[in-house]
Amino acid sequence: MQVVRNWTPSVPQWLKKHRDPVVVQALRSTAAATVAYVIALRLSPEPAPLTAPLTALLVVQVTLYATLTTSFRRVNSVVAGVLVAVAFSLLVGLTWWSLALVILAALAVGHLVRVEEFVPEVAISAMLVLGVTTVSSTAWARVVETLIGATVGLACNVLLAPPVWTEQASESIEDLARRVRRLMLLMGEEAAGTTPVEHAAARLHEARRLDHEISDVDAALRQAEDSLRLNPRVREGLLHRVVLRTGLDTLEICTVVLRVLARSFTDLAKERAPEPLFAPSTGAVVEQLLSEIGDAVVSFAVLVTTAVSVNAESAESRLAAELRQAAATRDKLAQLLLEDVQRDSCHWHLQGAVLTEVNRIIDEMDIEHRSRRLFEELDCHTRARRERVSRLTRIRNRLGVPERLRRNHEDGARRSL
Structure with missing residues (x-):
């Protein structure tokens, strides 16, 4: 035993x-x-x-x-x-x-x-x-x-059916989201205190490297997309491809905006040195907001890589709650920044840019925005498939293919959609 x-x-x-x-x-x-x-x-x-x-x-x-x-x-x-x-x-x-x-x-x-x-x-x-x-x-x-x-x-x-690489692509997407969160946490900690220009510039270089690493995630996703095509073991392969692709596109936009946000922090550090980036109360809210947005980015990655419907619903609920909390913190930050600008308007353009950039990240991960994007992509694929089917129908009509075979082919095409 x-x-x-x-x-x-x-x-x-x-x-x-x-x-x-x-x-x-x-x-x-x-x-x-x-x-x-x-x-x-x-x-x-x-x-x-x-x-x-x-x-x-x-x-x-x-x-x-x-x-x-x-x-x-x-x-x-x-x-x-x-x-x-x-x-x-x-x-x-x-x-x-x-x-x-x-x-x-x-x-x-x-x-x-x-x-x-x-x-x-x-x-x-x-x-x-x-x-x-x-x-x-x-x-x-x-x-x-x-x-x-x-x-x-x-x-x-x-x-010997070829392997499906969606798990590796999902891991790459989630790993990218976690790296985005870690960088946001570092930037939030530095925003709450005195940030030397060298530290802010280092965060900017990290954001640029993170932006460049998206190509590796994109390569893993292209491999997963190919593994879903013509694979007899996969059902709803088109839906999986569209969900993962649109999810990576959203994360890519968030990464680009994060790089711009790091640039704004670096410019603020240069302009306000040796003072902190923000007032103490404002800096604490910035740290809280970046922490909440980082959590939402990870939840978004989990949502787009979750295949089971029950887990997807829980992930969507968690993401919605985190986005609502981040939106409330953003509104609080907007009020504090307005008060700071009214007292000192020297750096209002940089402070306003920070608010615009965090607002863009929140909007990109919005549930309704994501749903519209999914429907648009699926509609484009459906129209393209229908155009191919219509061309094949015209060719069959010219060749005189029997009606029974034509209906069987069209039924199979609809099921594949």
């Missing part, structure tokens, strides 16, 4: 580790490359058909959507390179100037056939085929190996 107790806690950890998308992707890529090599050994005339496992390894991307698009572009690039090499082999041999012409022509053809990131692959295929004596057999072998690798990669995604 002792052995069972020692192993039991590690079982959930082992399962969680092996469900990690990175682990799943590594296993899928290894399996696809191995199977492609075994098949190519039987079908390709080459003794070591490494093009097949290489193609499978590159084709089996992290998402099914990326796999489909990558497979088409990679096969297209290899075939284009082989055709360029065959054409040059019939005219000239392999010399330094013919190699230069092959590379130049292959790169130009790669751009013409729109293989995007696989443009160098066109030139690589052309050089590998041109560099051998038996051009025809090598060209045929390379095409066969590429087709085998692409087919195995596609089959791997059908049999």
